[in-house]
Amino acid sequence: MTSLALAPDLRVVSGAGARVLTTCVLANFMAYGTFAAFNVAVPAMSREMAGGTRAASWVLLAFLLAMSSTTMILARLSDQLGRRWFYVGGVVVYAVTSLVCAVTSSDGLLIAMRVLQGVAAAASMATSTAVIADVFSEASRPAAMGVFMSFAGASAVFGPLLGGWAVDHLGWRALFWASTVFALAALLTGWGALRHVHAPPRSRFTFDVPGSVLSVVAIVALVGGVQRLGEEDGGPVVALTGLTVFLIAGGLFVLVERRAQRPMVDLDVVTGRRAGLYVSAFGTACGLNGLLVLIPLFLQVSEGYSAAAAGAVLLPMGITMLVGAPLAALLQRWTTARSLTVWGGLSIGVAALLAAGVIAADLPRAALVPLLVVAGLGHGIYQTALSGRLMEGVEPHRRGIANGVRATLINGGNALSTAVVIGTLLLVAGQNVITRGDATGATPAFATIGLLLGVVGVLGAWAAATARTAPLEEPCPS
Numbered sequence: 001m002t003s004l005a006l007a008p009d010l011r012v013v014s015g016a017g018a019r020v021l022t023t024c025v026l027a028n029f030m031a032y033g034t035f036a037a038f039n040v041a042v043p044a045m046s047r048e049m050a051g052g053t054r055a056a057s058w059v060l061l062a063f064l065l066a067m068s069s070t071t072m073i074l075a076r077l078s079d080q081l082g083r084r085w086f087y088v089g090g091v092v093v094y095a096v097t098s099l100v101c102a103v104t105s106s107d108g109l110l111i112a113m114r115v116l117q118g119v120a121a122a123a124s125m126a127t128s129t130a131v132i133a134d135v136f137s138e139a140s141r142p143a144a145m146g147v148f149m150s151f152a153g154a155s156a157v158f159g160p161l162l163g164g165w166a167v168d169h170l171g172w173r174a175l176f177w178a179s180t181v182f183a184l185a186a187l188l189t190g191w192g193a194l195r196h197v198h199a200p201p202r203s204r205f206t207f208d209v210p211g212s213v214l215s216v217v218a219i220v221a222l223v224g225g226v227q228r229l230g231e232e233d234g235g236p237v238v239a240l241t242g243l244t245v246f247l248i249a250g251g252l253f254v255l256v257e258r259r260a261q262r263p264m265v266d267l268d269v270v271t272g273r274r275a276g277l278y279v280s281a282f283g284t285a286c287g288l289n290g291l292l293v294l295i296p297l298f299l300q301v302s303e304g305y306s307a308a309a310a311g312a313v314l315l316p317m318g319i320t321m322l323v324g325a326p327l328a329a330l331l332q333r334w335t336t337a338r339s340l341t342v343w344g345g346l347s348i349g350v351a352a353l354l355a356a357g358v359i360a361a362d363l364p365r366a367a368l369v370p371l372l373v374v375a376g377l378g379h380g381i382y383q384t385a386l387s388g389r390l391m392e393g394v395e396p397h398r399r400g401i402a403n404g405v406r407a408t409l410i411n412g413g414n415a416l417s418t419a420v421v422i423g424t425l426l427l428v429a430g431q432n433v434i435t436r437g438d439a440t441g442a443t444p445a446f447a448t449i450g451l452l453l454g455v456v457g458v459l460g461a462w463a464a465a466t467a468r469t470a471p472l473e474e475p476c477p478s
Contacts, residue, residue, distance in 0.1 A: 016193045017135045021144055023190030024128045025151045027091055030182035031121035033155035034175050035063060037163020041172040048172070055107045062111050065223055066118025067125075068411045069216040074123045075130075075404020076264045080206070083127045083134070084194040088187070090123030095183035102176035125407060130399035133391045134197040142332060142388050146325040149383040158318050160311050208264035214253040215264065219412065221245035226419040235423070269394065269402050276467030277390055280345060281406050283460025285413030287348045288379050290453035291355065292317075293421045295368060298446045303365060316369055317376035324380020331381070337392075340385035341464040347378025349457025356450030359443060386464070417453065424449050 038045075038060055045056035078086040097113040097120065104110050129145065136144045166174045225242015228235040257263040270278050292314065299305035299313060328340050351371040358367045386406075394402045425445050 017140070017144070019189050019193035020131060020135045020197070021147060023087075023186050023193065024132060024148050026182050026186035026189065027087075027124050028128065028148070028152045029155050030091065030094060030179050030186060031067075031117075031125055032152065033159040033182070034163070034179040035060075035121075036155060036159030037166070037175050037178075038172075039160055039163075041163060041167045041175060044167050044172045049107050049110075051107045055111070058111050059114055061224075062114040063118040063121070064411070064415050065220055066115045067122045068118075068223055068408060068415060069219040070119050071122040071125075071408040071411065072215055072265060072401065072404045073212045074119075075127060075401050075407070076208070078123075078127045078130070078404075079398060079401055083131055083197045086123045087127055087131060087194055087197075088191065090120040090125075091183050091186050091190075093117075093120035094124070095180050095187070098176045098180040098183065102173050102180070122407075127403065129387050129391070129403045129406075131194070131197045133399050134396060135193075141391070142337075142384065143326065143329040145387045146327075146329040146380075146384040149325045149380065149387060151322075152383070158315075161315065161318075164308055164311055206262040208257075208260055208262060210256045211253060211260060211264040214249050214256060218246050218249035218253060219408070221249060223412065223415045223419070226416055226423065228423075236427075239423070264401075265405060266398055266401055269398055270405050273466070273468035276463040276465075277341075277386065278405055278409055280341065280460045280464035280467065281386060282409040282413045283456050283463060284345045284348050284379070284382060285410040286417040287345075287352050287453050287457025287460060288375060289414040290417035290421055290449070290456075291348075291352055291372070291375060293418050294446065294449055294453065295355070295372065297421070297425065298359060298442075299365065302442050302446065313369065314372065317372040320373050320376035321380040324377040324382075325384045327377075328381040328384035332385075337385040337389045338464070338467075340381050341389060342461050344378040344380075344382025344385060345461030345464050346458060348375050348382070349454050349459075349461055351375035351378070351454075352450055352457050353454030356447045356454060359450060360447035362443075382464075389467070420452075421449055424452075 045059060046052050049055045049059075051058075074086060074090075094117055097116045101110055101113045101117075104113070128148065132144050132148060133141060163175055166172075166178065221242045222245075223242075225239045225246070228238040228242075254267075257265050257267055295313065296305075296310040299310040305313075324344070328344070331340060351374045355368055355371050357363075358365075358371070387403075390402055390406055391399060425442065
């Protein structure tokens with residue numbers, strides 16, 4: 001396994017590299033930061049949209065499904081055709097659709113634009129770490145990844161805080177205006193600098209249609225099915241059906257990719273001993289995002305916190321995410337990226353397990369704060385080290401799909417953990433537990449969910465420990 005002996009120094013980064021990094025950070029806030037902010041905007045949207053809560057939920061779901069199901073496809077295309085225009089095109093489409101979303105009064109048009117935004121976000125964010133890897137040397141790459149991952153993680157926490165203020169004072173459509181500003185800023189900084197990213201020579205274009213269709217069917221079935229888990233009207237049956245379709249389509253996808261001459265997913269990149277890194281990415285995403293959903297819900301439903309107060313509890317977690325990412329680059333003076341992924345992932349799982357204990361034992365709720373601090377620090381360290389490990393030995397024309405699979409698994413983990421937390425809570429504690437604040441039986445449900453998230457997080461750390469990387473020109477040991 002390749003490891004870096006020296007911590008990188010961003011002072012050696014070129015001006016173009018700094019502009020590319022700034023572009024990636026701005027685009028991340030454009031897509032993920034505003035998406036996180038919409039989590040606190042659902043009640044306001046429900047009151048104003050003609051379709052009520054169902055339409056408001058589709059504003060979130062349409063984006064998530066479109067992004068999750070197209071990430072791998074667009075990542076593969078960026079490897080074949082070059083990353084610059086996919087990245088720039090995604091940001092442009094996101095800016096235009098944000099403007100439409102900000103002014104339209106039609107529920108249908110708004111949801112349709114959110115589908116396009118999901119595809120646009122996939123076009124840019126699916127190639128983000130590959131773009132960074134293209135323009136930074138191996139010596140400075142970990143620090144660059146650290147900066148990017150720190151802002152990426154923090155956007156998930158600060159988004160709801162700032163979004164909540166915007167919704168209260170400016171209205172929920174202000175979130176679309178904000179995403180437009182981020183998109184325009186990303187275009188200004190990245191238009192010229194992105195010329196330095198991977199651009200393969202012109203060759204015959206091939207597209208894996210069967211693999212692409214099967215991947216979309218599998219992801220939509222899984223995420224869409226699990227989203228219905230907590231509904232009384234046949235929700236569990238729909239979820240089970242979605243899981244069945246996912247398993248069938250997923251199995252067919254693997255068979256098709258193994259036989260395809262030019263597969264959408266280069267299985268050499270994601271199989272063998274490297275597979276543990278991708279399993280780990282999914283597990284830790286479930287653990288961390290599950291905490292981000294679980295803790296605010298618990299504080300509001302069982303403890304009577306306001307939405308703003310519950311969101312404020314997450315603030316220390318966001319700060320430690322910012323600290324953890326550059327700290328990972330510094331720690332590589334004395335240890336390896338493998339150790340950092342293991343310990344960073346383990347901190348997320350252990351924090352979730354201890355949070356379940358705090359809830360079950362009815363301990364002071366202030367005890368949750370240091371656990372969130374540990375999880376945030378671990379996440380910042382983990383994501384930075386994981387991004388570096390995934391790029392070890394990966395050739396430039398394969399980096400897009402390597403990051404695309406990672407992004408798909410993280411997005412899938414985020415979607416599944418959100419659906420499982422809410423769906424399990426509704427099934428165990430009743431349909432009124434969130435909407436009417438009926439907390440009867442909620443505390444044991446919260447503790448059980450925390451335990452499940454902790455186990456998944458620990459398994460993610462174990463998967464990171466088993467993974468090995470080697471140059472893909474050589475077979476990875478298995």
